[in-house]
Amino acid sequence: KAGVTQTPRYLIKTRGQQVTLSCSPISGHRSVSWYQQTPGQGLQFLFEYFSETQRNKGNFPGRFSGRQFSNSRSEMNVSTLELGDSALYLCASSTRGGNYGYTFGSGTRLTVV
Amino acid sequence: GESVGLHLPTLSVQEGDNSIINCAYSNSASDYFIWYKQESGKGPQFIIDIRSNMDKRQGQRVTVLLNKTVKHLSLQIAATQPGDSAVYFCAEPNQAGTALIFGKGTTLSVSS
Numbered sequence: 001k002a003g004v005t006q007t008p009r010y011l012i013k014t015r016g017q018q019v020t021l022s023c024s025p026i027s028g029h030r031s032v033s034w035y036q037q038t039p040g041q042g043l044q045f046l047f048e049y050f051s052e053t054q055r056n057k058g059n060f061p062g063r064f065s066g067r068q069f070s071n072s073r074s075e076m077n078v079s080t081l082e083l084g085d086s087a088l089y090l091c092a093s094s095t096r097g098g099n100y101g102y103t104f105g106s107g108t109r110l111t112v113v
Numbered sequence: 114g115e116s117v118g119l120h121l122p123t124l125s126v127q128e129g130d131n132s133i134i135n136c137a138y139s140n141s142a143s144d145y146f147i148w149y150k151q152e153s154g155k156g157p158q159f160i161i162d163i164r165s166n167m168d169k170r171q172g173q174r175v176t177v178l179l180n181k182t183v184k185h186l187s188l189q190i191a192a193t194q195p196g197d198s199a200v201y202f203c204a205e206p207n208q209a210g211t212a213l214i215f216g217k218g219t220t221l222s223v224s225s
Contacts (some may be wrong), residue, residue: 042217043213053218090157092156100145107155
């Protein structure tokens with residue numbers, strides 16, 4: 001079966017702009033979690049969506065937001081981009097969410113200049 | 114606070130050697146630990162997990178050991194191959210059980 005698909009793979013944005021990243025989970029998976037990966041901080045949890053509802057949220061500013069659609073596809077948005085937002089953004093889907101049974105996508109590499 | 118750390122950022126081995134990657138965790142209440150492998154340009158891939166009621170679990174060429182007394186995890190890879198070259202992360206659930214906390218990662222380099 002198809003894995004977790006993230007688009008786009010690479011993105012370059014300017015400070016102050018906003019960006020939207022997309023994640024299509026494995027068919028049948030209702031939970032989508034987002035993580036930010038940077039060399040300095042490693043992998044950090046952003047938020048989780050389950051059945052179109054944000055169920056859990058990490059310690060990130062309000063500029064980071066997301067949503068989930070009825071087909072379980074999820075988008076995350078970052079507004080007013082800062083240089084420090086440059087990172088690999090990873091999406092993981094699972095059947096029941098929380099922290100079990102994650103399958104990760106290959107990520108979107110965001111560079112803010 | 115919650116944290117999962119690794120002892121060494123890099124590990125270099127020869128093909129055919131056995132590799133041991135270590136991880137220390139801080140939350141003694143954690144009941145579940147996972148090892149992930151991340152290859153260049155890809156997301157983390159599940160390798161093996163272990164529950165806190167176990168000391169050892171074996172997979173295909175991999176073994177995870179859990180020492181709850183000293184809060185230490187290790188991943189052993191037998192007969193390491195060039196395809197094992199990647200960054201390895203240990204992870205545990207956060208206290209609320211809502212997300213995973215990842216260690217900083219160990220980069221394994223296998224030379225042939």
